[in-house]
Amino acid sequence: MKAFMKKLNVNEVLWFIILLGFCVYIFYLLSQNRIMLYVHPRMVKYSILLGAVLVIFTILQLRRILKKHAPEKFRKGYLLFFIPLILAYSVNPNQMPMDMIKKKGISISRSIDTKLDSSGSISAAIKKEELYKAKAISFNKDNFDPFIYDMNENLDKYLGKRIIICGFVSRNNDFSQDQFTVTRLLMICCAADTQGIGLMAQWDKAQTLKEELWVEAIGIIDKAVYHDQWDKNQKITVPLIKIDSIKPIDMLEDPYVYPNFKIWE
DSSP, X not given: OHHHHHHOOHHHHHHHHHHHHHHHHHHXXXXXXXXXXTBOXXXXXXXXXXXXXXXXXXXXXXHHTTSOOOOOOOXXXXXXXXXXXXXXXXXXXXXXXXXXXXXXXXXXXXXXXXXXXOOSOOSXXXXXXXXXXOSEEEOXXXXXXXXXXXXXXXGGXXXXXXXXXXXXXXOOTTOOTTEEEEEEEEOSSBGGGOEXXXXXXXXXXXXXXXXTOEEEEEEXXXXXXXXXXXXXXXXXXEEEEEEEEEEEOOOOSSOEEOOOGGGBO
C-alpha cells in the first residue's frame, strides 16, 4: 500500500477529482433537465458537448495519476476549483432572487427588443387577425414574450379580452396597494442576461399577495397610464389586468420564457 501511495501524484489526483466533480455535475443538470435554469434551450447542445469533452479529459487524467513524476510542490491553486464545486452541489437554484430581478428592472411597458432573436420553439403558429378576434387569451412560455410585445404595440385590439396568465408576484416601488405585476423571467442566452417582464394587474386584495408567490390570474385586459421604464418623466399607456380570480400555484418546472417571434404566421 505504501508503495502504491508513493506512486500517486497528489496534484494529478486533485485535478482528476476536480474534473470528475464538474463532469458529474454537468450530467446531473442534463439528466434532471435543470440545465434549463442556466441556459437557453438552444444552448443545451453546447452543454452536452462540454460534458463529452469533460469525460474525455477525465479519462485522460486518470492515466496521469500513476505516471512517474519528479517530486513537486503541492499546487495550492487547485484548491480554488473546489469553491465553485462546493457551491454547485450545495446551492439549489430555482429562479433569480427578487432583489436581483428588481435591480435589473421589471418591464411592463414593453418587452426588451428581442425581435432579432427568433430562435424559440413553436407550439403552434398564430395569425394575429385570429388572435385579435379571440375573446380569451391564454399565455404560455412560447407566446408570453411575443404576446406582451404585441399587446403593448396594439393595445386597443386586446381591450376587453379575458386573459389567463401564470407568473410570480412582483411590485415596483411606486405601485399602489392594489397593483402588482404577474411576472416571468425572459432569458435570451443564459441566466445572466435574464430580465423580468410581465403585465400590471389590479386587484382589491393585492396586498395579501407576497412577492415571489406563483399565481394563476384570470381577468380582463384594460389599460393604465404609467411612466416609461427608460424615461421616468414620460407617461405612457400600458396593459392592465383587472383581476376576476387568482389562485396560488406551484412554481413552474421551467420558470423562464424565451423570445419567440416565429410564433406569428
